[in-house]
Amino acid sequence: MVYRLTVHKIDQSCLFDLSWGEGQRLTASVVLPEGLLSLYAAWQRAYLGYYKQALRGRAGGAGQVVAPAIDWHSQLVQAEAGLLSEFHTWLKQGDLYDLRQEVVAAAQAQGVAELFLTCTPLDLARLPWETWELGAPVQIVRSPATIRATTAHRPTGRRSKARVLAILGDETGLNFSGERQTLNAQRRLLEVQYLGWQPGEDPIALKQRVCEAIADPLGWDVLFFAGHSNEAALVGGQVAIAPQTTLTLKDLTPYLQTAQQRGLQFALFNSCSGLDIAQGLINLGLSQVAIMREPIHNEVAQAFLVQLLQRLTQGHNVQEALHGACQSLRAEQSLTYPSAYLVPSLFRHPTSVPYRLEPQGWRSRLRRWRPTGREARIVAALALVSLIPTLPPTEFPVSPQAWLLDRRVLAQAVYRDLTGQLGDDDPSAVVLVQIDGESFRQWDISTYHPINRAMVADIVAALVDRGAAVVGIDYLLDLAQPEQDEQLNRVLTEAIAQQQTWFVFGTVRQNGRWLPPHPNVIDPDRVLLGDAWLPWRRVQPYRPHSDRPGPFSHQLVVAQRLRQRRRTGTLFGPQPTLQGPPLAEQVRRYPQTHELDLSPRATLHPITELSYDAWQHWLQPILDLSLPPERAFTAIPAWSLRQDAAASPDFKDAIVIVAAGGYEAAGLAPDGADNLVPPPALRYWRDRTLHPATHFTGGEAHAYMTHHHLAHRLVIPIPDLWMILLAAVGGKALSLYLGDRPYPRRLVAAGLVAATAGYGLLSLQLYISAGVLLPWLLPSLAVWCYSLPRLRENTDEPR
Structure with a gap:
């Protein structure tokens, strides 16, 4: 209180x-x-x-000293x-x-x-x-009766050493060697710059040199004066800086105000009669001043300084150190220096914090980097936001990370569009055959769920006729349809036997087992199964040492690579047949990553696997919807395959995916579960083509993922938490740097704005050039939150 x-x-x-x-x-x-x-x-x-x-x-008197009477x-x-x-x-x-x-x-x-x-x-x-x-x-x-200026609260840890300006004034009859020795003994904690009169120096030049030194752009922590001084109410006191040369507080006012704005915390006038000086300095806004109320003996001044500095270097603040120094003079040196303890006084601004020297050494340097309570709360809050799971709204109602990721990819789409960096990949390498409502009408089918096997058979036959060598079927065909299974089985077996067509069937886990196509549809050993689960806005990783099927898109690319090796004359490697070991076992034993030119980013990273336990997806590639759909794949309606095959494109070099195309009953349940809410980036591209997006299907997600695997365009997001911690370190470094140097507030703020914008542009470009997503918002907030307090206090402009 x-x-x-x-x-x-x-x-x-x-x-x-x-x-x-x-x-x-x-x-x-x-x-x-x-x-x-x-x-x-x-x-x-x-x-x-x-x-x-x-x-x-x-x-002092010269010649023989006469004993006092x-x-x-x-x-x-x-x-x-x-x-x-x-x-x-x-x-x-x-x-x-x-x-x-x-x-x-x-x-x-x-x-x-x-x-x-x-x-x-x-x-x-x-x-x-x-x-x-x-x-x-x-x-x-x-505290003085009149205080017109506020004082700046300077936190500890501003500099590695306290900067001290030691002004040694008129030395007539005095000896400042004690002060020099005492200050030099504390070089470990103090960076001392001495300033004093030189014989023959012009008084005007000396005054200007003293004033300029006080207003040094690097600022001072402590101002020390030794010499003659006196009270002078009209001018706020005066100090003698040379024989017959004085400076008044009125003369020094603008320079002292600048020094205070640049960090001056404490002034010690180890001189005589300093009441007017102390009151005037506090009135200007200086936080604390120690003075002698009466004339002070040269030896007493030096003894007092020794005691004061000893306590300051032991970690005491100025108030405690001055009280301790006075008690020492009273208890230990009262015979030598009687009544000397009554003379020193400390004046403080009522809102100031007593000045304290920062200790040195690696422990103290480490403590400078220790976050303050405010900084710790900022990092904790941002980290908590970053750790809220990135799940769709249906599973996690409030997910800031999901919202931020969608807007980040939208910003990337806009950046791609503005800079024309849309990629040069061949969109015909992935063909999405969409079974839509018109397709059901063309086949005269009114039952949407389950999918009609005869309709699927017609589509597969048309694709095989057009040379499709790798076909993915994003439908679960685990249940029997006796009237239709025979037709589909005949089409599939003929394609495998005659053209070695690769088929990948989507599957999901149910009651602890994976659902393969029904044996009446095709022998599961003759085809590949692909996990059709779609992680929200992510690419499902491949787990090489797991018994679970590889991701649907990954299996399609593996099949396409193996098919290409056969076409180029490399006979070694698995191929679809109606006999022999299961096709999945042959593919699993094949050295995929190196032989098939697959991206190592497609494989589950150990950090990603560990992060799953905390509901995180660290380093798991994202679904790159910043690419327009027409640049990632070619989408055609299934009913178009009923046209003349000669008029249709050749699919022999493409991966073809047969999937639901937006009809209401698509999905594992007849409720449209396959029709997802379109992400902002996809809506952006659809609006550009004047075809507003009403849904985003699972087939489109698989087509995007397949493109990413083929083009090695797997974008790795750097976890927000990592960048927040890195930004906290950078923000702390910037805070310490700004605390040690005075800069115009507007210049520092403009620099921060430019750096934030530059980092944003860099992250946008790295996304395209290196396939790395650097989070922008939360790390930038961390840096700004660390820097704003410094911006308020560190300025060489008048407040």
Whole structure:
């Protein structure tokens, strides 16, 4: 809980105004003791008397040192005790009880409470408020009365080392070797750049060099100043950068604002009387400033810096380190440096986070890459979306991956169309013979289910007459039709015996067994069986070491390749006959992949098989509907085969598929199960030909798959989850990179937009050129979600 306490002196009283939370407030008015400011003045005289020989603000004496007539050490210790006694007694007054109790109770309940203290006028601010005995859980930090600018919240892990600009000012009567030694000892964590006056340097040139260094485009994490400084209310304080050469905060304002926008987090003025400087810097939007409220002895300043840096390098934040350094001066060096612990103060912007040095080493570098809570939630959400199974709506009502895949293939179809990359494959290599409603009318058949065997026999006979050597029948013929089976059997056996025609029959698993054609139709050992199951928008993979039949389209291509080997004179290899070993066994023993020029992508990938357990289809080829149907296969209605064979095309080099062509009762059940909802890409192509798609049949899917096998056009989708994780790494790298360097926000945003668009175009082209589908949307969202916070905070343009 953050508490804000304003103490304002009005005549002889002080108004204490405590606010916190959502508008809660307590006020109290107490009389300022008449002797408190006098005791402070007495302490200040003793302090200056003791430290007069080497204060940062006055030159040390030369020649022989005369022993002081006054025991300033004793005087200072007594003045300190008197001041603190009166000060603490005043703060323990009953009128302040409610304020104290509210802060202490909150600190005890929550473990710690921050009390931002603002004191006006300046005489009141000089009192040692940090010694207020409220208890360890209450951290007192100062804040000015006027704050016009906001401060940027800079996350940790911005750079491998903190960049420190060390300005060493006028060294007259001082010695900065201690500061240099202390800063150089922390080179492992600090990247220090020193800036100081060189003898003979022009004062104007030096001022310009200091200003330009503060506004360095690479930015600074810490600004350190050592030398003489002083209060100057009208100009916000001043610092001496060379003999008789000073810069005021007013002079430095635009450069300090630029430095703050570029990442400046903490300023340490190891110099004298810095109250005006601290208040002015916080007013400009700097998040935290450490100063000395009084003149500081050269050795005390160096001892304080050693203690502060030791604690910062041990992982403490600035607030903890400054408190620890003051306690060390009080407990361990009070005899040498009495009252020195009362002088340092930390001012913070109320919305800031205490600055902390990032540790080094491989563990710390690894921690820089560790996702924040927000980043982890982003990746988890995107990963969850990517892992929702890609199933059709009938099986999984809400499937973002299915929706995204359809739109991705649609975008690919549009890209193909716009760029004219439609392929040069011969569409006549695959012929789809579609049995449609007109075909039933031509044969005068009114029963659609089951398919009429005599009609199938006529179609097969017509195909064989036209030279078809590989014929796939995408119908289940497992049940007997006594009146019609004999005619179909005669056509099939004659084609096998006389022309060695390859027949592939579709089959499905039912009750644990595969359904072959009925023996009255054809002996199952004389033909090949092909698994006719259609995975949604995917190509069914071939499983070489499985007892299940190969996919229907794969079996057709195997048959066509074996047929071609026979035609080119290679006698070795299986062929259809009415006798001998089962044809399927002969084909299974044949070395298919190498001998038959089949795509290795057609074989089930081990990763794909493992992903099935998680309802995923990683690396399983997709159905490439980005190709227009007329470029993938030739579709003809079955009734056209009743025309004169001489007027019809020759099918001897084609794979012919006989399948349902869209009639209402097509499919395993008489409910039109074979008529699927047309995918967006197919609708796009049909609309281009002015023939709107009303359905997408299983036969068309098998024809597409057969084309993919023949043309080696199996498109492998890279899993979204893989690319999301890769994008998260890239997004984290970009976030760290942007955090280390200031760039115009618009330039970075334009670069991200261009990179996102470029990646999209690259993925569209790789789909065509390499057969690889790179997901675009979810990985791009990951990169943007990582980068947007940096875009909001990392800019060298005024906000």
